[in-house]
Amino acid sequence: MADVPSEKARRQHGAARLAIFCGLMVVLIAALVSLGVWQVERLSWKEDLIARVDQRVHQVPVPAPARAEWGQVTRGADEYRHVTAEGILQNDKETLIYASTTLGAGYWVIAPLKLADGTSILINRGFVPTDRRDPATRSKGQIATPVKITGLLRITEPKGTLIRSNDPADDRWYSRDVAAIADRRHVADVAPYFVDADATPNPGGLPVGGLTQIAFPNNHLVYAMTWFALAIMAAGLLVFVVHGEMRARRA
Structure with a gap:
């Protein structure tokens, strides 16, 4: 009879550890998915930036902003x-x-x-x-x-x-x-x-002009796929652990 309380306590302790593990894994999966979504949003922003810059570079030249316009010059709207x-x-x-x-x-x-x-x-x-x-x-x-x-x-x-x-x-x-x-x-x-x-x-x-390098690294799709893959792996690990624990309890 003395073993019964001990076994009950062991099971309660195991259930508590499983609950903590599940909670942490859910938080991790949510964070990984959020990072993936953020990279997808960055991908859209980068593609739009590249398109806008390409359009500016090939437009007919216009007069450089005069003093009255200096305060309105921004990187996003004017560079290139x-x-x-x-x-x-x-x-x-x-x-x-x-x-x-x-x-x-x-x-x-x-x-x-x-x-x-x-x-x-x-x-x-x-x-x-x-x-x-x-x-x-x-x-x-x-x-x-x-x-x-x-x-x-x-x-x-x-x-x-x-x-x-x-x-x-x-x-x-x-x-x-x-x-x-x-x-x-x-x-x-x-x-x-x-x-x-x-x-x-x-x-x-000399000097030699026209050497401006216009290159924007665009690895956001790779990063997004990496974060989503990690999220899937974490979810798979969570399912594996929970399933194993349920089998052990039934046994």
């Missing part, structure tokens, strides 16, 4: 818009940004473009290899006459990259941080964006 701007390049305020491109390692050449209304836009004129970083080695490309720049509107890249931070004090740059560059070069009334110049050849062949 095909734009034009006319003015005079301030070559004496050139900034070099470290770059790794399809042409090798070197620098982006960033120069302010002074517009007729007194405002400026930073222009990424293109790429130069390391041995041509000195403007004296590409003097033909230092255009002094008014120019019309056509290219893609880009949003500022503050502070640096994930790997390296900009060092304005030492004039070392790894991203196109509009505000910091303008401050370092004493450029007033500068637009909050910059423009990647297109492939129109510069005198002397």
